[in-house]
Amino acid sequence: MVKSTGMVKGAEMQKSVCRFTYQFHRMHLMVWLTLVLFVGCGIQNQETVRIKSQSSPTVANVDASRIIQADNEPQNWLVHGRTYGEQRYSPLSQITEDNLDRLGLAWFYDFETKRGMEATPIVVDGVIYVSGSWSRVYALSAKNGELLWEYNPKVPPQWAVNLCCDVVNRGVAVWKGMVYVGTLDGRLIALNAEDGQVVWSVQTTPIDKPYSITGAPRIVKDKVIIGNGGAELGVRGFVSAYDAKTGEMHWRFYTVPGDPKDPFESLALERAAKTWKGGEWWKIGGGGTVWDSMAYDPVLDILYFGVGNGSPWSRYLRSPGGGDNLFLSSIVAVRPDTGEYIWHYQTTPGDSWDYTATQHMILADLKIEGQVRKVIMQAPKNGFFYVLDRETGEFISAKAFVDVNWASHVDAETGRPVIKPEAFYDKTKPFVSMPGPAGGHTWQPMSFNPQTGLVYLPAMSTAYPYQVDSKFEHQSFGWSTGIDDLVAAMPEDEAQRKAIKASLKGRLLAWDPVRQEPKWQVEHANIWNGGVVSTATNLVFQGNGEGFLNAYSADQGKKLWSFFAQTGIMAAPISYAVDGEQYIAVMAGWGGGVPLIIGGMLTDAANQNVSRLLVFKLGGDKQLPPLQVPHKELNPPPMTAPPETVQRGKALYHKYCGACHGNSVISGGILPDLRYTQLHPVWDQIVLDGLLSDRGMVSFRQVLTEQDAAAIQAYVIARAHQDMTNLKTKP
Numbered sequence: 181m182v183k184s185t186g187m188v189k190g191a192e193m194q195k196s197v198c199r200f201t202y203q204f205h206r207m208h209l210m211v212w213l214t215l216v217l218f219v220g221c222g223i224q225n226q227e228t229v230r231i232k233s234q235s236s237p238t239v240a241n242v243d244a245s246r247i248i249q250a251d252n253e254p255q256n257w258l259v260h261g262r263t264y265g266e267q268r269y270s271p272l273s274q275i276t277e278d279n280l281d282r283l284g285l286a287w288f289y290d291f292e293t294k295r296g297m298e299a300t301p302i303v304v305d306g307v308i309y310v311s312g313s314w315s316r317v318y319a320l321s322a323k324n325g326e327l328l329w330e331y332n333p334k335v336p337p338q339w340a341v342n343l344c345c346d347v348v349n350r351g352v353a354v355w356k357g358m359v360y361v362g363t364l365d366g367r368l369i370a371l372n373a374e375d376g377q378v379v380w381s382v383q384t385t386p387i388d389k390p391y392s393i394t395g396a397p398r399i400v401k402d403k404v405i406i407g408n409g410g411a412e413l414g415v416r417g418f419v420s421a422y423d424a425k426t427g428e429m430h431w432r433f434y435t436v437p438g439d440p441k442d443p444f445e446s447l448a449l450e451r452a453a454k455t456w457k458g459g460e461w462w463k464i465g466g467g468g469t470v471w472d473s474m475a476y477d478p479v480l481d482i483l484y485f486g487v488g489n490g491s492p493w494s495r496y497l498r499s500p501g502g503g504d505n506l507f508l509s510s511i512v513a514v515r516p517d518t519g520e521y522i523w524h525y526q527t528t529p530g531d532s533w534d535y536t537a538t539q540h541m542i543l544a545d546l547k548i549e550g551q552v553r554k555v556i557m558q559a560p561k562n563g564f565f566y567v568l569d570r571e572t573g574e575f576i577s578a579k580a581f582v583d584v585n586w587a588s589h590v591d592a593e594t595g596r597p598v599i600k601p602e603a604f605y606d607k608t609k610p611f612v613s614m615p616g617p618a619g620g621h622t623w624q625p626m627s628f629n630p631q632t633g634l635v636y637l638p639a640m641s642t643a644y645p646y647q648v649d650s651k652f653e654h655q656s657f658g659w660s661t662g663i664d665d666l667v668a669a670m671p672e673d674e675a676q677r678k679a680i681k682a683s684l685k686g687r688l689l690a691w692d693p694v695r696q697e698p699k700w701q702v703e704h705a706n707i708w709n710g711g712v713v714s715t716a717t718n719l720v721f722q723g724n725g726e727g728f729l730n731a732y733s734a735d736q737g738k739k740l741w742s743f744f745a746q747t748g749i750m751a752a753p754i755s756y757a758v759d760g761e762q763y764i765a766v767m768a769g770w771g772g773g774v775p776l777i778i779g780g781m782l783t784d785a786a787n788q789n790v791s792r793l794l795v796f797k798l799g800g801d802k803q804l805p806p807l808q809v810p811h812k813e814l815n816p817p818p819m820t821a822p823p824e825t826v827q828r829g830k831a832l833y834h835k836y837c838g839a840c841h842g843n844s845v846i847s848g849g850i851l852p853d854l855r856y857t858q859l860h861p862v863w864d865q866i867v868l869d870g871l872l873s874d875r876g877m878v879s880f881r882q883v884l885t886e887q888d889a890a891a892i893q894a895y896v897i898a899r900a901h902q903d904m905t906n907l908k909t910k911p
C-alpha cells in the first residue's frame with residue numbers, strides 16, 4: 181500500500197497487549213476503582229517498517245525555508261502556530277460559507293486515554309504528528325487516520341503528583357526527519373519521523389524538583405527550544421535550547437534570580453534581581469516558568485517566549501519588600517543563537533494572582549495611526565489585550581478584553597498597569613480579583629486573520645478570592661501557592677453554586693487589535709472552551725466545553741455549522757489538505773487545570789470523556805459510535821463523624837485533594853468523583869499506603885496523619901450525603 185508520503189507500511193505486529201491504562205493522576209486522595217481502572221487492549225508494541233520510495237523527499241523534511249514560506253504550501257501545517265509568527269490562519273479555501281452544510285466527519289481516531297487533549301497537530305506531506313495525554317506521540321495518515329506508529333515515553337504515573345493541570349501535552353515539533361516531544365517528567369525526546377524510534381533523549385529539568393513539560397517545542401536555526409512548568413508547586417523557571425541533531429544543550433535562560441549566594445547566570449538576571457526585595461523566594465523557586473507560548477521573527481532574528489507566574493503566588497510571601505519581580509509575567513525577546521536578552525515587557529509587575537504571560541503570542545504587521553507596525557500581540561491571563569512593537573518591545577496599546585478589577589487601566593505613557601493597592605492581598609485582607617487564576621484567557625490558542633484584521637480569542641470572565649495562607653510553609657509535595665484554600669472553596673449549597681456558575685462567562689471574542697475593541701462576540705454555556713483557527717474563506721472554527729465544534733463567519737460571528745463531538749473540546753482546530761481535499765481537524769477530549777478543579781460546576785453536559793482526533797471534509801459521512809455515559813448513584817456510608825472533624829477534613833481536602841478531585845468534592849469528570857467512591861473500606865491503604873500509586877494516586881503519608889485521612893474521609897462522606905437529595909442521578 182503506497183502512501184502519498186512515499187512510505188510503505190508493513191509488518192504490523194500488533195501484539196495487542198492488554199494493559200491497564202492509567203487514567204489516574206497525581207495528587208489526591210482516593211481513587212475510584214471500578215469505573216476508571218479500565219482495562220484496554222492497546223496497540224502498544226506495534227512495529228512498523230517503512231520503505232522510502234525513490235522519488236519522494238525524506239519523511240517530515242521540514243526546515244527553516246519551508247516554514248518561512250509556509251504560505252507556498254497551505255496544505256501543510258508545519259509548525260505549532262502554522263507559521264513562525266503563530267497566526268493560526270489557514271489560506272485554504274475549498275471549504276466555504278456556501279458549502280459548509282456538506283462538511284462532515286471524514287474519519288476519527290480514538291486514543292486509549294480519557295484525559296485532557298490540548299495538542300495542535302502538525303501535518304507534513306500527508307502525515308499527522310500529534311501528542312496525546314501522558315506525552316504520547318502518534319503518527320497517522322492525514323487522509324484516512326491509519327495509525328503509522330505510536331510512541332509512549334512511559335512517564336511514571338506517580339509523577340502526576342508534580343503536575344498542576346492534568347497529564348496534557350500541547351504538541352510536537354517536526355524538523356529534518358525528526359519529531360520532538362517534551363514529556364511530563366521533563367525529558368525532551370527526538371524521534372525518527374519514519375518509525376517513531378528514539379534518536380536521542382535528554383532530561384531538561386532537575387529530577388528532584390516538581391518540573392513538568394506540557395508545551396510544544398519550537399525549532400529555530402537547528403535548535404529545539406523548550407520550557408517547562410511547575411510554578412504552582414515551587415520551581416525556578418527557565419527555557420533551554422538543544423541541538424536538534426544531537427540533543428546537546430546550547431543555552432539556558434533563567435527567568436528569575438536564584439540564590440543570591442550564587443553568581444548571576446546573565447547580566448539580564450543581575451538587573452532582574454534588583455526587582456526582588458526581601459524574602460527567600462529561591463528556596464521555593466520563584467516561579468516564572470515558560471510553559472507554553474513562543475514565536476519567532478526570522479527577519480529580525482528574535483525569539484519570543486512568555487513567562488509565567490510567581491512561586492508562591494503572592495508577592496507578600498515571595499518578595500515582601502515589593503518590587504516588580506522580573507521576569508515574572510513577561511514577554512521576553514532573545515537571540516535564538518545564544519539566548520542573549522534583547523528586551524522584555526512585563527504585563528503584571530509584582531504578580532500575585534497567577535497572571536501568567538505564557539499565553540499565545542501572535543506576530544503581525546498592523547497599520548496603526550497611519551503607520552505599518554511590526555507588532556507582537558498577547559491576551560495574557562491578567563485580562564488586558566496587548567499590542568507591542570516586536571522589534572523594540574515598545575508599548576503601543578492595551579485594553580481590557582474581559583472584566584478586570586485588579587488594575588484600573590494600563591497607562592499609555594509608561595505601559596504599566598495602574599494596580600489598585602487593595603489588589604495586593606495579604607494574610608488578613610483578601611481580594612476578590614477579576615480575572616481569577618484561570619485568567620481572562622489561558623493556553624487555548626487564538627487566531628489572527630489578516631483578511632478581517634481581527635484576533636479570535638477564547639475569553640473567560642472569572643473571579644477568585646485571594647488571601648495569603650497565614651500558616652503557609654513551603655512543602656515539596658503538591659501545590660504550594662501560599663493561598664488560603666478554604667477561602668477559595670466553593671460553597672456546598674447548590675443554589676449558591678448555581679449563582680457562581682452563572683457569573684462565569686466564556687465567549688469567543690473577535691477583537692480588533694488596532695482599535696482595541698471587540699467587533700463581535702459569541703457567548704458560550706461555560707468558561708472552558710477550545711482554541712481557534714480561521715481560514716481564508718471567512719470562517720472561524722472553535723470547539724466548546726459542551727462538546728460541539730462550531731463554525732462562525734469571521735466578519736460577523738454568525739454561527740454557520742455545528743457538529744456534536746460527544747466530548748468537551750479544548751484544543752485548537754487546524755486545516756490541511758491531501759490530494760486536493762481540504763480537511764479541518766481537532767483534538768477532542770475534556771480535561772486540563774480548570775476542569776480538574778471546578779469542571780463539575782461548569783457544565784451540565786452529560787458527555788462521555790473521549791480522547792479523540794476528529795477530521796472533517798466536504799462530503800464526509802462517518803458517524804461517531806453511540807454516546808456512552810456511565811450511570812452512577814450516590815450511596816455513601818453512614819455519616820458518623822462530628823461536625824468539627826468534617827470541618828477539619830474540608831480544609832485538608834482543599835489543600836491536598838481539591839486540585840485533582842475537584843473543589844467541594846465535585847469532580848470535573850476527569851478523575852474519580854469521591855462522593856461516589858465505594859473504596860471507603862480501603863481508604864487508608866489508598867491515601868496513606870499508596871495502594872493505587874501505580875495509577876498516579878501516590879501515598880500522602882508525608883503530609884497526612886491517620887487522623888487527617890479520617891477527617892478528609894468524613895468530609896467526603898458528608899458531601900455525598902449533602903448532595904444525595906439533588907444530585908441523585910447525576911454522574
Ligand code: CA
Nearest residue numbers: 411412489534
Ligand atoms: Ca500558574
